[in-house]
Amino acid sequence: MMLRYALKTVRARKAGFLGAFLALLCAAALISACGTLLDTGLRGTIRTERYAATPVVVSADQYVHRTTVKHKHGKTKVKHKAKPIAERAWLPAGLETRLARTPGVARVVPELTFLAQPLTPAGTGGRSAYGHAWESAVLTPYRLVSGTAPKAASDLVVDHDLAARAHLRTGDALTVQSTQAPRAYRITGIAAPATNVRHQTALFFSAAEARRLAAHPGQVTAFGVLPAHGTDPERLKHAVTRTLRGTTAQVSTGDARGTAEFLDAAAARVRLVSMGAAMGGTSLLVAVLVVVGTFALTVQQRHRELALLRAIAATPGQIRRVLGREALIIGVVAGTLGALLGLPLGAWLHARFVALGAVPATLQHTTGVVPPLAALAATLAGAWTAARIASRRITRIRPTEALAESRVEPARPAWGRIAAGLLLLAGGAVLVVLLTSLRTEPASTPVTFLAVVVLATSVALLGPLLVRAAALLLAGPLRLTGHGGRLATANLRGNAARMASVVTPLTLLIGMTCTVLFVQATLDDAARAQARAGVTADWVVAARGPGVPAAAARQLRARHDTVTEVVRTTVRIGLDKYPAQGVTPEGLARTWDPEVTAGSLDGLTDRTVAVSELAADQHRLRPGSILKLTLGDGTPATLTVAAVYGRGLGFGDLTFAHDLVAHHVDNPLASSVLVSTARTQAQLATTLREFPGLDILSPTAADSLQAHRRQDNAEVNFLAMGLVLAFTAIAVVNTIAMSIADRVREFALLRLAGATRRQVLRMLRTEVLSMLTLATALGSGIALAVLTAFSVGMTGRAAPTVTPLLYVTVVATAGLLALMASALPGRVVLRVPAVTAATAKD
16 A cells, blocks of 8 residues: 555645655766775786787786784684785796606796887877787797897887887987897797787887897796697696695686786776775765655645645554655665666776876776666665655654744754764764874875765755854845845745755865865875975986986996986885885985984985885884884885885885895886986986987976876876766756746745846845855865865974965855756746635645
C-alpha cells in the first residue's frame, strides 16, 4: 500500500521531485566517474610492447618491503607492506647463466633500457625514447627493413616511425642525447616492429655502446626468456620462478609483462587509486550534503500534505515509509541514468589526466560493472538517508503542530539539529587545528577538503539561526532599498529554513572553490620563495631536453667557474617517500643556501646526507645521526647526517652528493646547473655552444620556468576537484529554482495586494543578494580558516596565498549563478495570473 501511494505521489508531483532527481542524477554520475578511475588504478591493463614476443620476462623488484611482527594477547600478527620505488631497479647480469640452465628454456636475452633522446626538429611525436642493445631486438621483435645491424660504437639502428617522422635514411647522421654527452651516430639500419608499438621510440646500439650508455656495469634491466618448442609459458614461468628462488627477481607473463616494461604506468596505478578515492570520497560527502538539503526542501514544500496525512491518523512510521519509498523510486531512476552517464564522464577524465601527463597513456582505461553498481547503491542509500533525515521533524511532532507549521515556520530549529550543528562545528575546528600539525601534502590535502565539507555541514544544520542573525544585521541596509528590502527582510526572518537551504550550497561552493584554487597556490608560493632565497648562483643552465650532461658542467669548470650540478630523485626512509636531490659538494656555498640550521654542508660526501627540518623532526635526526634509507632504484644505503636545513619545500627533504644520486637514477643528467662566475651570459653560451638545447638563464627566469611547470601540476588538482565544484554549482541553481517554484501563491498574493511584477522581482533579487552576502561571509571564513591552518602546517607561516582578482571572480560567479537561478524561475512563476495562482490547490 505504501509503495502504491508513493508511486502515485511521484506521478502526481513530477515537477516537485525534479530537483531531487537532478541532484541524485549528478551525484550518481560523479561517483560512477570517480569509480572508473579507481577501477582503472586497480585493474587497468598495461599491455606490453617491447616484450611482445617474449612469453616470460624476468625483472627486478620495484618495491620496498617492510614486515612487522606484533605479539599481543598471546597472538602473533605479521603484516607485510610494500611501496613502489621511483627509479628502475636493475638485475645482476650473472643470473643469465642460471636462467639458461632452466628446463624448457631455449634462449635467454639480456635487456638494457636507458635514456636515448634523438635530437631532431621533428621530435618523437610525444613518445618516450629509449636505447637498447641490438641483440635484444628479438624481444619485440624488431626486424631490419633496410641497412645492417650496428657493429661499431658509432653505429645506430632507428625504428621505422622515427625514420619516417624525421625523414631519416641509412647513412644519415643523428645526434642522440643519452646518459653521457650528446654524440653523433651513423644510421646503419632502419627496423620495424612485428607488432604495434605506439608508446615508445626505440634506438638500437652495438652491445658495447649500449653497456657504456646504460652505465650499470654487471647489471641488466631485464631478461627475456624464450621457451623451447612446445613448452607452455605458464609451466616455464613456474620453472623459472623455482630457479630464481632466493633472489628478489620477479617473473612476469601475459599482461603482467607490461608492468615490468612501463614503470611509470605501474606507479600511476597507485596515483590513480589515490586520486579516484580522494575524488570519490569528497564527491560522496558533498553529494550527501546536497541531496539531504534538496530532500529537506522537498519535504518542506509538502509540509501541508504530510500534516494532513498525520491528521487523518497516518502514523509516523507510515510517513517515513512513504517518503523512503518515494526517495528510492527517484533514486532508482536517477541513479541508473547517472551511473551510466558517469561511464563516459570517467573516460573523459582519464583522457584529460593523460593529456596533462598525470597518467601515462600506457595505463588503459578500464570500465567494469562495479563502479556504476556502486554509484547506484550509493545513490539509493543517499536518497533513503536523506528522506529519513528530512522526515524527522514532521514525524516527531503532534498532528496539530504539523498543521500549524505547514504555513508558519517554527520559531527555532529542533534542539537536536542545533546540537548536531554545534558538534560538527567543533569537529571542523578540530580538523582545522589538526591541519596546523600536518607537514606533508599527502597527509594534509584530504584533511583540508574534509574540513571544508564538515564546516559547510555545520552551516547547513545551523542555517536557520544564521539566516535570522543575518536578517537582523542586514535589516538597516535593506530598509534603505525601499519596499522590496522590507519584504526581503520579512522573508529572511519568517522563512529562515527555506533561505538556509539556499545558503548552504552557496557557502559550500564559495568555500570549496576558494580552497581548491588557493591551497596549491599557497604551497607553490612558499616553495618558490624558498627556492628564490636559496639559489645564490649568478646563472642557471637549464635544458629543453632531458637534462644537462655532465660534460657541459666539466667544460664550465675548465673555465674556472663554480658549478653545482643538481639531479632530482625520490627516496624512501622506511616506507615514507621524500623528494631528494644530489648536488655537487665542491663550491656549494657559492651557488646554494638551503638555510642550514644545524651541522655543515662542508661534510657532504658520498657517505653523508643533509636533511630538511621536516625529515629531521619525523625521524628524530640531527648531525651525526645514522640514517638508513632506500635510494631511487631500490639500493639500500646507510649514511651519516651532516646537516639539517630549513628550506625543504624549495629543494626537497634530502640532499646527497651528486655522484651518489646520479648512479641510482634513470636519468643521470642534471635538471639544472647552478653557475657562480664573473662571466656574462653570452660568454657562458659560447662555452656551451656544442651542447644543443641548453639555455643560460638568470635565477629569476629559471624560477619563472619552474613556476610554469608547477602550474601544469596544479591543473591536475583543479581538474580532479573541478567536477565536485561543477556539481556544487548545479546544486546551487537547482536549490534556488526549487525554492522559488514553491512560492507561486506567495507571489500571487503580493500582486493581488498591489505589488507589480518588477517589485516582486526586485524583492527576489534583494533576497538572493542577502543570501549571497551571508554565504560569501561563511564560505570565505571557512576557506580562510582552512587555508591558514594548511599554511601553518606546510610552510610554518600563517600566510595563505589569495589572489584578490581570482577571489572576486569566484564570488561574482557564485552571485551570477544565484541571480540567474532566481530570475528565470521567478519570471516563469510571475507569468501565471495572480488570481489563478492564489486560488490553485496545493
